[in-house]
Amino acid sequence: MSILKLAPSSEEGAPRSTTAPTTAALLPLAVMLPAVTVMFHDRFGVAASVALVVVSLVLVAAGGALVARTAARADADAIRARRDADVLDALEPLAGARR
Template sequence: MPILKPNSPSDQPSSAATTATALLPIAIGLPALASVFADRLGTAGSAALAVASLVLIAGVAGLLGRSAARNTAARDRRDQDVLDALDPLAGARR
């Protein structure tokens, strides 16, 4: 068992991070569209675009948070495995 695996699956971005990255330009662009087309859309349309932007930003933040938590947990497990492999008395303490 190699201690450090150079290409472990947790090193690659998850689908949640990929989806969040793809949605980020849309979430950033919606307020710009709301301000550019404010006269044509009216108050209700501008408010709907602003709310949609906030919902997308919250969704992106949730996806990135979930991805970061998953990566942190995987890294913690991997670090613990490395420390256990390096410590000859690991079995005695448990």
């Protein structure tokens, strides 16, 4: 049994999202880089410290973009499902009978 076993999807053929594991992998690195920068600032110098802070900010932005993209995709899927249900209701001879 795997520790990282993904939960089964609600639909059998639905693709599984890789956003959560990717974001979870980015988070420790995004937290570690500023800590390393603060601890070793005297040894690294200004240019390396600035580069580490910029890389950390890029990682945080990438994680935020992944989460935003997943939220947008979920909203689009909900809208598509609602539209499909409306089309099916309109096509049925007894509209609304299945509800």
